[in-house]
Amino acid sequence: MNKSVFFGALTVAGLAAGAAAASTLDDVKARGKLNCGVTTGLAGFAAPNANGEWEGFDVAVCRAVAAAVLGDPNAVEFVPTTGKTRFTALASGEIDFLARNTTWTFSRDVDLKFDFIGVNYYDGQGFMVPKELGVSSAKDLDGATVCIQTGTTTELNLADFFRNNNISYEPVPVETNAEGQQQYLAGACDTYTTDASGLAATRATFENPGEHIILPEIISKEPLGPLVRHGDNDWGDVTRWVLYALIAAEELGVTSANVEEMTTNTTNPEVARLLGTEGTLGEMLGLEADFAKKAIASQGNYGEIFAKNIGEETPIGLARGLNAQWTDGGLMYAPPFR
Amino acid sequence: MSDTHAASVPYVRDTMLPQNAPPSTAQGPVKWVRESLFSSIPYTILTLAALYVIYLILSGFLPWLLGGVWTTSNIRECREVLDGAQAGCFSVLTERWNQLLFGIAYPQDGYWRPTAAFVLLFVAVAPVLFGNLPRWLILFTVLYPFIAFWLIWGGSLFVPLSALLAALIGYVIYSRIVKKSFAGAFFAGLLAGGVAWVVFSFITPQLSGVLALEPVASRNMGGFMLNMILGVICVSLSLPLGILLALGRQSSLPIIKLICVVFIEFIRGVPLITLLFVANVVLAYFLPPGTNFDLILRVIIMITMFASAYIAEVIRGGLAALPRGQYEAADSLGLDYAQAMRLIILPQALKISIPGIVNVAVGLFKDTTLVSIISMFDLVGMIRGPILASTDWNGVYWELWGFAALLFFVVCYGISQYSQWLERQLQTDHH
Numbered sequence: 001m002n003k004s005v006f007f008g009a010l011t012v013a014g015l016a017a018g019a020a021a022a023s024t025l026d027d028v029k030a031r032g033k034l035n036c037g038v039t040t041g042l043a044g045f046a047a048p049n050a051n052g053e054w055e056g057f058d059v060a061v062c063r064a065v066a067a068a069v070l071g072d073p074n075a076v077e078f079v080p081t082t083g084k085t086r087f088t089a090l091a092s093g094e095i096d097f098l099a100r101n102t103t104w105t106f107s108r109d110v111d112l113k114f115d116f117i118g119v120n121y122y123d124g125q126g127f128m129v130p131k132e133l134g135v136s137s138a139k140d141l142d143g144a145t146v147c148i149q150t151g152t153t154t155e156l157n158l159a160d161f162f163r164n165n166n167i168s169y170e171p172v173p174v175e176t177n178a179e180g181q182q183q184y185l186a187g188a189c190d191t192y193t194t195d196a197s198g199l200a201a202t203r204a205t206f207e208n209p210g211e212h213i214i215l216p217e218i219i220s221k222e223p224l225g226p227l228v229r230h231g232d233n234d235w236g237d238v239t240r241w242v243l244y245a246l247i248a249a250e251e252l253g254v255t256s257a258n259v260e261e262m263t264t265n266t267t268n269p270e271v272a273r274l275l276g277t278e279g280t281l282g283e284m285l286g287l288e289a290d291f292a293k294k295a296i297a298s299q300g301n302y303g304e305i306f307a308k309n310i311g312e313e314t315p316i317g318l319a320r321g322l323n324a325q326w327t328d329g330g331l332m333y334a335p336p337f338r
Numbered sequence: 339m340s341d342t343h344a345a346s347v348p349y350v351r352d353t354m355l356p357q358n359a360p361p362s363t364a365q366g367p368v369k370w371v372r373e374s375l376f377s378s379i380p381y382t383i384l385t386l387a388a389l390y391v392i393y394l395i396l397s398g399f400l401p402w403l404l405g406g407v408w409t410t411s412n413i414r415e416c417r418e419v420l421d422g423a424q425a426g427c428f429s430v431l432t433e434r435w436n437q438l439l440f441g442i443a444y445p446q447d448g449y450w451r452p453t454a455a456f457v458l459l460f461v462a463v464a465p466v467l468f469g470n471l472p473r474w475l476i477l478f479t480v481l482y483p484f485i486a487f488w489l490i491w492g493g494s495l496f497v498p499l500s501a502l503l504a505a506l507i508g509y510v511i512y513s514r515i516v517k518k519s520f521a522g523a524f525f526a527g528l529l530a531g532g533v534a535w536v537v538f539s540f541i542t543p544q545l546s547g548v549l550a551l552e553p554v555a556s557r558n559m560g561g562f563m564l565n566m567i568l569g570v571i572c573v574s575l576s577l578p579l580g581i582l583l584a585l586g587r588q589s590s591l592p593i594i595k596l597i598c599v600v601f602i603e604f605i606r607g608v609p610l611i612t613l614l615f616v617a618n619v620v621l622a623y624f625l626p627p628g629t630n631f632d633l634i635l636r637v638i639i640m641i642t643m644f645a646s647a648y649i650a651e652v653i654r655g656g657l658a659a660l661p662r663g664q665y666e667a668a669d670s671l672g673l674d675y676a677q678a679m680r681l682i683i684l685p686q687a688l689k690i691s692i693p694g695i696v697n698v699a700v701g702l703f704k705d706t707t708l709v710s711i712i713s714m715f716d717l718v719g720m721i722r723g724p725i726l727a728s729t730d731w732n733g734v735y736w737e738l739w740g741f742a743a744l745l746f747f748v749v750c751y752g753i754s755q756y757s758q759w760l761e762r763q764l765q766t767d768h769h
Contacts, residue, residue, distance in 0.1 A: 040713050041727025048724045050433055052442035079557075080713045080723065085619055092622035178726070178735070205733035207417055315414065315729045 024096050024228070024235035025286055028069055033077050036062035037095035040080040043201040044310040044318075045101050054078045057309040058099040061120055061226055061243060064299045065097060068242045068291040073298035087112055090229060097239055099226040101197075103153075113230040117240035120225055120302075122322040122331050124218035125157050126196035128203060131211050133190060138217035142167040147180045147189035149173075154194055157220040177202065191215075195222055197310070197318060204315045238285050245292035248274060248334035249301035251325050256300040259293055274337045281337060292337075302332060402426050406737075412730035430734045431741055434725055438741065441560015441715050442724060445552055448492070452563045455489040458482060459570065467756060469763075490559075490567070492551035500538035507534045520676040556634040560715035562745055567634070568716075569703040569749075572641040576702070577695070579642065580649025581688075585679065587654055598650070605647035611708055613640040618712040637709055645702045652694035656687035689764050696757035700750045717742050 028034050038046040038058055046056040054062075054076075063073040079095050090098045091113070101123075102108070104116040127146075129135050138161070148155050150173045162169050172189040174180040181202050184192040192199070196218060203209045226243065228236050249255070252271050254262050263275045272278035275296075276289035283289065299305055306323065310316045324330025362368055375385040406426035410416045416427035431438070440449055462482035465475035484498035508531025515523035559567065586598035605613075617636040625631055660683060668678035688695075710719030721738045725731050731738075 039727075040715075040719065040723030041725075043727050043729050043732050047727040047729075048437075048442040049728065050437070050730075051446075052437065080715065082711065082713045084615075084711075085713055088619040088622060092619075094622055201729075201732070204729065205413070 024232050025069070025238055028096055032070060033075050034062065034066040034069065034097060035077045035079055035095045036065070037079050037081045037086055037089050037098040037100055038062065039100045040082055042101060043204070044197075044314065044316040046078075046099075055309070057121065057305060058101060058226070060299045060305040060309065061099045061246075062097065064246055064295040065239055065242050067298040068245075068287060068295040069238065071288070071294055087114070090114065090227065093229075096235070097226060097228055101224045102227060104223045104225050104227075108227075114227045115230050115233075115236045116225045116227045117236055118225050118243045119223040119331075120243060121197065121223075123195045123197050123222035123224050124322075125154050125193060125220040125222065126199050126218050127191045127193050127215040128184070128199045128212055129191045129215060131213055135191075135215070138215045138219070139165055139167065141169065141191060143169070144190040145170045145172050145188070147172045147174050147183050147192040149177070149180060149194060150175065152194075153220070158193055161219040181205070197316075200310075200318050201316050204317055234286065238287065241281075241285060242291070242295050244334040245274060245295055245337070246299070246302040246305065247325075247332050248337060249292070249296045250303040250332070251327060251334065254296055254301060255304060256297055259297045263290075263293060270337055398424075408432050413733050416734075426737050427734050428737050430725065430731045430737055434731070437561060437720055437725065438717060438738075439561045440563050441558065441720065443558035443560065444554060444563070448552060448554065451489045451492070451551065455486040456563075456566065458485060458489075462486075467760075488551065490554070490563075491556070492553040494542065495549035496542050500542050501535065504531045504534035504538060507531060520674075556632045559634060561720050562717045564634075564709070564714065564716040565703070565706045565746075566749075568638065568641060568706040568709065571638055572645055572706075573699045573702060575638075575642045576645035576649050576698075579646035581653055581684070583646060583650035584653035584657060587650065588657060601643075602647045602650050605643055606651070610641070610644050610705055611711060613644055614708060614712050616640065633714070637712075637714070641702065641706065644705075645698060648698045649695060652691050652698060653687060655694065656689075656691035657683065659690050660686055692757055692761055692764070696753060700753055703750060703753070704746060717745065 038054065038056075041047045042056070042058075044056055046054060046058045048054050059078070062076050062078070066076045067073040079089060081089050081095070081098070081100060086098055086100050086102065087108075089095050098114075099120075101121065102116075103123075104119060108114055109116055127138050127141065129141075135141060141162075146158065146169050148158055148171050155171075158169070158171070172183060174183055177194065177198060180192050180194065183189055185206070192202075194202075196214065199214050203212050203214065206212060226239065228239055248270075249259075252268065252274065254271060254274070259275065262271055263277055266272055266275070266277075269278060273281055275293045276282050276291070280289070282291045285291065288294075300308065303320075303325075306318075306320065307313060310318045312319060320328070320330060322331050324332065326333040359365070363372065376382045402425050405423065406428040407416050407419050408428045409432065410419055410427070410429040411433060413427055413430075416429055420427070436446065436449065440452060444452070459482070461475075462479045465471045465473070465479055481502070484502045487501075488495055488498045508527040508529075511530040512523045512527030515526050583598050583602060586594050587602065589595045589598070614637060617640045618633065621631070621636060664682060664686065665678070668682040673681065707716055707718040709716050710722060713719070713723075715723060721742060725738060726734070
């Protein structure tokens, strides 16, 4: 009896959740705010500044979606999530959209019932070594001691890499990035390995960043992207095409500075369709015709967002690398707006 | 004879010598140093070694503290100013003090509100903590929760006012019936208060703009303020709950006893962090979507349950330590259960339990930092998340954690000193 009541309640809750999830776009419009899950803090990707305003690479994607859907990049309720709470927050409907440097993997997409709407940052595991070690390639690291965060996929990737190349290493397990940073600086290990973006962010905080280099080898694939709940394809389409609009804008040369001018006197039909002066793309999504224009005007195109938050001019100092446009030899490739 | 006497005069004193001060080696600091620091060779060696260690620590710490930088706007500027010198970068405190104390989202022009609530807290707890203050002050203690709620959360004054009114109605009903039956009065009062609250909640929304402070959502609470809110509310709620649970566990009514035993044993068998995850994650699945069951409220409920189970066991220890004769004395005076407990048993049992209760309270206050794991920005969450993750301050560890440790130490040491004072006050053994 008790059991059936329990499962009954579960079913009701599940149905209600399903009903609510079927129209996230309407929910967001009715609420007038986008609930966006972000990390509790990762340098360059998401962190509040001294005035308590969130900024960063992932945050910009949230704001772009809010600008496109609601017309206001500040109509976002940022919900900080940890690695442990992020998926339940999304699944339970507490947030509409999760932009939290989350690796797109098979099991998260299929088994956890989420839809990754694209990739906004192609990351991969790398190595950092002190310059004075005189190493220029990860394959020279035979016999090295390696600081490695336990219980992560990086640990497995590391073992695979060294076995494939038939060289040996000695792991120095650490718990957190902060601990790894300290162990590495104290000389407890020859090299520190984690995601390349994390290495760059870590190195940027060193007193003498120039004394450390990040080796060219990237030994794993970590495509980081925003995600939404599985089963609400309309909402998935909205967020996916906002992200692609940012990427396409860079390819087409539309920036936050020239977006107004492009709208009025562009001769490129694809730019016209993207910015809503031609065609009915916005209407198909259930948004205003100029949804992409609003997103680009508020946050800039993908390249601007990258440069402003994590690019080479910032303390994080990441090169575009894999995240360059496909025309520049990178992987950023937006499907046609047609 | 007299000659002899006269001759002996120079050798016999007829007045007392005035008292001399003891030699300088046998008094004051010199004596203290000689006796407690250099009384034997091993002591001398230990003293010198200890002095050397103290010197080492201070010679490292003081330049770091006194030579610190307070005015730069990020860690890179700090390093430029220090130019290789080993000193603290305290600029992070001057730039982010408001986030450390109030969280990222509390309106900046409203900082006086939690500050006022904090100051009033001392006025409110004083009559409870110190028995020699005028009794009418307790009236303010009763009003304080409503004032503090209004100050911190904002909104219309009528919301806490109607809650106060509902509580008053409940109390009046209770005091009418309490002569006949304690339990009946208790539940009647609770029911009346609840009904009044529901009735009022239809009226208050219409008055939402009246006497209103800018409302602040619970999720915007943060920093040390959040630790204080959780600590104060949970300690003050868990004490009465703990007493009820402890009494319930001793009850002769099997159902009540069973409920209390199961509750206490279950809660004590589960780590607090698990309960917090339940509050944050699991409840989100069970509650219908769209219900905005306040996260702070969920966390308060969980921490209060956790603390009250522990306090119940501490008080049960106090009850068990009372000699059987005290219970029998109460019975022989013809007191009923409520009177016996209130007048004879609990005052003694609680006195015995003070160290244990304080222990739980201090532990609970520090445990409030666990909420950082469920992504609430309390003081620790604030440091671990936003501040250390900002490109401006990533790499400043000692200054931030030292500041957090200092705040917690002040509060916990204060609680502990108060409890020792209280124990001395309540000491009746030697009379």
